[in-house]
Amino acid sequence: MVLLNGKYTMRRWPHWAGLALLVLFVLAIYWPGLAGAFIFDDYSTIVDNTRLHVDVLRPSLIWQAAISFDPGGTFGARPLAMATLAVNHALGGLDPWGYKLTGLIVHLCNTLLVWALVNILLGVRTTTVVVQASVRRVAVLGVVLLWAIHPIQVSSVLYVVQRMETLAATFMLAALICYVRGRLCQIGLGSGWPWLLAAVLLTLIGLLSKETAVLVPVYALAIELTVLRFAASNPSSGRRWRMLYGLGVFAALVVFVVVVVPHYWSNHYMARNFGTWERLLTQLRVLPMYLLQILLPTPGNLTFYYDHVLPSRGLLQPMSTLLGGLLLLGLLATAVWTRWRAPLVALGILWFFVSHLLTSNVVGLELAFEHRNYLALLGVLLVACDLILRAPVAARQVVLPVAVVAVLVGSAGLTLIRSATWGDPLLLATELVVENPGSARASADLGAMYFGMSDGYANSPFIDMAIGEFERGSRLPGASIISDQGLILTAAQSGREVPSIWWDRLVSKVQTGTLSPETTGALFSLLENRYKDVVLDDQRLAQAFRALFERTALPPYSYAQVGDYAKVHAHDEVFADEMFVQAINNSVADPQYARKVIDTLDRKGWHRQAELARARALELGLLADRAGAASVGTK
Template structure:
């Protein structure tokens, strides 16, 4: 595999990536695509104006920064192409191709740098360019990275990765310039990579905060942290103290109290300890799925992954923890003799230090390995092609590497075909993950959509899927809500047990974003006449949810919505809208709901005060259109009130 110019293959590899993923572009939206894109009217722009784009960009409730770059891209595509998923999936695929090119360039720089600086430690049977190309290709075609491409909302992950890779490439270029004596130019590139790569990255998704850690890893293994230049080392230590240590301490001070007290886990069905023990198993599964994927293991949903309750519950947790510790310690010990292996393994763990430790995230998602898996392939293929000239097994190594890449591409192609049709995908997911409530609920949703009427076999199968999903031990509120919704939609009797089960659920479980969305959909559908269910039963459910979770602003708003638009108790609704803004004073949405209510009820002086509070939240002009609309409504209401008062 001695290619004279491996870069000539890059166009062919890009074409191969497009061909492998192309079948999946015809598929539909899944899971979190719906609340973030399909049902998110805040990204629908009537006119393409800076204010409308800013409002759409900050319309996501995900993360502390709302991921404005990602959301703005969704809003622009929706504005020009509507809600067709094909353009959005195609954009994701093109981002993936760009990431492959950036990954190749970065890997080539890293491998070449390590080999030139430490030729006695990095003995490769192929050129650095060839190894970089093999690693980038394996990563681009790896089945585990499919959800980072075809799962539309995960553009947040791939776009953040794009800026991280570009930032790291600029950092490496700058450090090389510094070592060559071009300090000014070098520092410009170095700092530019960190600032712009990290800054733009976190505006796509907060995982880009790990860019400085990746840069430090490269600095340590490739450049030695300026060990031969005391002045450079001093500058570097100051730099990383400023961009890594201080932000790390600030983050700990901000989040650690809530994590340790358990309040951060109030909305999760597991504790901090249980999450940490479980992640010891999850990380091994990730490594297995990256290197040796199987069609039966990779799936959109992993909500049936068993939660580990303690170090010996089950006892294999001890082995998992010990294995991870041994892998890390062994990797560190081999940093001099096998720097590529060390770089690859630590690259994998660097991101998981954020997403697989104490933060109260869901347990398992494949897309969390989008960037980390690049390190795993570097470690595996770097180890495979490490040896001395004249190695008798070189042909076998080449065949193994080629075979792995072919298998990865073939499995991803098969998986992309599964994603090409929503009904097909739903059946595959429910079959593979038979204990997954989400997979079975989604199958029911797809069947309910294609069912011609309530007497069809598809409708019966949909209800059976909902009922089965609701019966699973780790189920959520959504299957029960779906049973009530579909029966109310088709005028069928609603089983009283479903209401009882939903009330029991909201009493005894933390409510996830999906649970809250399910409750909101019931209220909205009843208010708009889409469904007809027992108003009193619905009210009891919403009141039960609010009484057991009184600190959730969204539930206060939901109860007000029910009282105002379903029960007709307008005066009572105002109390809960005020409660919502008290719980979430920085939420523009809560203030907008309150202002609309105050205008409706003729509380015009109060509405003026609330509008002033909303204007205080108008950073970057993102609320300009909303404020203008509310101000116009308030002005009309004020003129109408003045006209009434002026009548004799």
């Protein structure tokens, strides 16, 4: 929309052929990556999640798959995103190609939505200096194209589990488009409420994909502060908008201080090697790192795994914490200073910060991930776009076109190379290790790739290569047990002897190292392989589980699973007793599961464990209805 004769009217859209060419170009850039494999959290969320493995498109099965995300998000289990993954499984099983294609289609839809949103924002007279309509259209196209093909987007598009992020972005972008259109209709004496109600509905749908959709009102506030400026067709409407946002900000701050901070604040997060204050300090380094990745997206800066990033222990530990904080403070000051002088610059800066408002806050998430910049990238591009439009005419006509084309061509080339790398699992695993040798996760991926290439032959040179890489990864500073697990499984599955030092190191890490989801995942992977008749040292594996349960609490089914293992494979009756009783202890919030455990033990004929579990359940009042029924039956 543009302001003409005091009214906002629709500007003619570019030819659909141009948009089609844009989509085809983006499709071609990412197409080589569709041949890649699952990676990292794809396994826990998709490959190993049997509840997601539906074979027919039956509503009841899709619903069960939709709520199978673990852990569930703040607003539920991200059912919409999980349902789309279930549909992928029903159509193509566990072939990664179909999942990645769907992710690319979502990204293409988002590209069109970004085009629509930027087109509207640059059409508002307050955002930019006066330029020709043709120049503005080229600027919009440049922003959208670079957003779509920027190398940092590869991990969001081709990393299947990030469907949650990109699908939520679909509804967030659509909601913001509706919001801005509704507000512009109100400013132009029209009725914008249908658009605004649509924005609310789209936001709620977005929350079904990922919690990040809760940021839509904050993005809208950033747009109001910079571009729309709470404008209205009459002063009273403008005051009402200011009051509405003022109350919303006040309520959000109260909830944050009274509810969120007390709930999440911790001196030491479970399964992390840092606490809340250290996490917040580290973000002063992480956010500038993201900016560097956006401005200089070379392979060495985009490493996918960031388990090598150490938390900041103070403003001067390391010094880059303080320097990063000063940079971020300077950016916020720039946003305030340019709010009236260059609104699009201010919006771009605020957009970047809003995009990281959840992931750089008090929740104990991992310190850094590339996909958190999926929408944040747009903020940086808006700043660059405004600066280019404000450049002298001579520069815009000669120097800047060459520079912009060079950036677009360079980005397309880097993204095409990165996409092709993601399309070759071995090449990707090797690249991640070469670019980030300090990442234990990257090392474990490469070791697993070598082992897979051995085809099970005990004398294959790939077995030696796998053992060598796992050994290197296991000795990295702060490494989890994932490489130690890889060593043990590689030797056991290839019929080689497992040195006791490998078990010693694994158990020691469980006893004294940082517990993480990787720790529990690796141990239960060993347990599952034991059930597949892989010969392991049951006494050492049981020792590792004892060490784990001494340091952390897990869901009741974890204890029941280990109890079954202790009974069947480790032949340790005492350990089995402890595990089944602990399963009951942790079932207070789910009495039905306690009953299931007891019934299963009875059915298997494990009467000793059944009686111990039943006695504990009675003590906790988990079998009250059964006790009452038994009492009535004796009268």
